[in-house]
Amino acid sequence: MDSVELLQKLVQIPSPNPPGDTVDIANFIAESMRNIGCDVRMPAPDEKPEAINVVATLGDGAPVIMLHAHIDTVPIADSEASKWSVDPYAAVVKDGALYGKGSIDDKAPLASMMLTMIEASKQETLNGTLVLVAAAEEEVGGQLGTKWMAENGHLPECDFIVVGEQTANKVATAHKGVMRCTVTTTGKSVHATNPNRGINAISAMAKIVLALEGYHNELAKRVHPIVGFPTCNVGVIQGGSTANAVPDTCVIKIDRRMIPREIPEVVQSELRHVVESVDVNPAQATVDQWIFSSWFDSPLDSDLSQAFLQSVRDILDDEPGPIGYLPGSDAKHLMDLAKGDMIIFGPGSYEVAHAFDEHVRLDDYQATTDILLDFVKKTIYK
Ligand SMILES: [Zn+2]
Known part of the structure; x- marks a missing residue:
């Protein structure tokens, strides 16, 4: 499956929240990650057993790098349904972009992270730990998703966390509460x-x-x-x-x-x-x-942060930020696990999320994947 096919597949598995049933998409991600040799857990809270998360781990030891994206999307609002120019779950590719509900928020960052896991799995051993977190419940505040996982021992303490959201491939280090x-x-x-x-x-x-x-x-x-x-x-x-x-x-x-x-x-x-x-x-x-609901902020003074900033510069030939991220994110629930820095990072703008004709430009999506992979290669490849 190439990178576009992977993203299409993720968009074609609807995961609107409400109702927030992530069983199908979680199963797809879990199977993909098991196939490449990850240790895969699928925690879900008793209060909402259909809100299944995926935690897939490769390698062991320090540094521990978490790649986090949410797998639920907003639902298609009545006011928006008639305005879509394509079927919102068909994952149509046209004019260099992939269209679909959840395409940019948050399945493109998720797909980039999965591709990074897949590439990293080809290494015989890693010089650290790579953890993919595919989280449910973000679109309704994350209480039964990331917050629940963080408070119930399902997530490790990390030396660096990337929360995938729409930052135009700039490095965001703060949002408001x-x-x-x-x-x-x-x-x-x-x-x-x-x-x-x-x-x-x-x-x-x-x-x-x-x-x-x-x-x-x-x-x-x-x-x-x-x-x-x-x-x-x-x-x-x-x-x-x-x-x-x-x-x-x-x-x-x-x-x-x-x-x-x-x-x-x-x-x-x-x-x-x-x-x-x-x-x-x-x-x-x-x-x-x-x-x-809390704000989040993080300095960028660690070696891992500097390595990430350099990957952005190298791939995009552009200044990486830092910038702020106006909407909230699951980053606020990960503050206690972030021993090192935490950033929000991903392709495109949140302004096209939560609306009709949501889409991600394929070159932006490719750049996100390239940057994540470059960063992981520099930091935990042997
Ligand atoms: Zn999002």
Whole structure:
């Protein structure tokens, strides 16, 4: 099977999440890796046994290099289905690109990593360990995928980790984290003929929304060199039921992006402070329903990092970065296993992911494979 056929095969095995059933694609990857002599494990959590992961290992000893890609994709949304110019699961090749759901996110990086494993398996022995992790559940946050594997002893500590995502073959070393919460204002509903008898929860919330906008503007002063500044966005507002009554509740949902090194507890108390310092009296305001996912960042000071950067320079004749990666990734769940550096790396842009006519340029995909292979040859070939 050549590299294009391998990627086609992966795209032709649908793995949308939800529902997140990765049995078929995991079986295909596991069999391919067993055929080249890997030790293959297929861990899956009891809570979701159909979300099967694959962990395939070649060689032993240090350094331990992990190649990680996710095997689930987003589903095809109703709004997008009619816009595809090709069958999203046919893996059509045209004009130098391969089209399909999951083609770039994340099956091209996965295929490049599998090809690297296949090449490395041709060596009689390796001077280290190469671990391919094909992870389920990334598209829904990774709680039952990479996070579960990392916390339950299914993944080794690593000297270097490559998380495959769309970085245009640049080396990404940081992404933001997310803090979400819900704010509710409570007032008193009366007939709109005499609003002064009631307490308007929407008016109270309006003041809070403006305060949050001020907070967002303040955050622009905290610049991270790679991922920019933190942000605060009010994404949802709901309140009232009819124009002729004073509304007694209003709810907003907040999305606060954290830059690396921001402490979640501090961010939480900042948000509370912004809300609580608005005078909404006699209405009441409460903050709850916190959801948190971590940022990630990594220095690039190890020899392995320098070797990777050099592989990018050699293959692409271009500066490798570092850059930031705007969407989140499973890297955040691997921080405790990364004894050395961790990077996010892969072909193309996340902007063509999660959309109709998702595709990967074949030359970009080839470059990803060439770079991974060059790096592995330099570092763990005897
Ligand atoms: Zn992805």
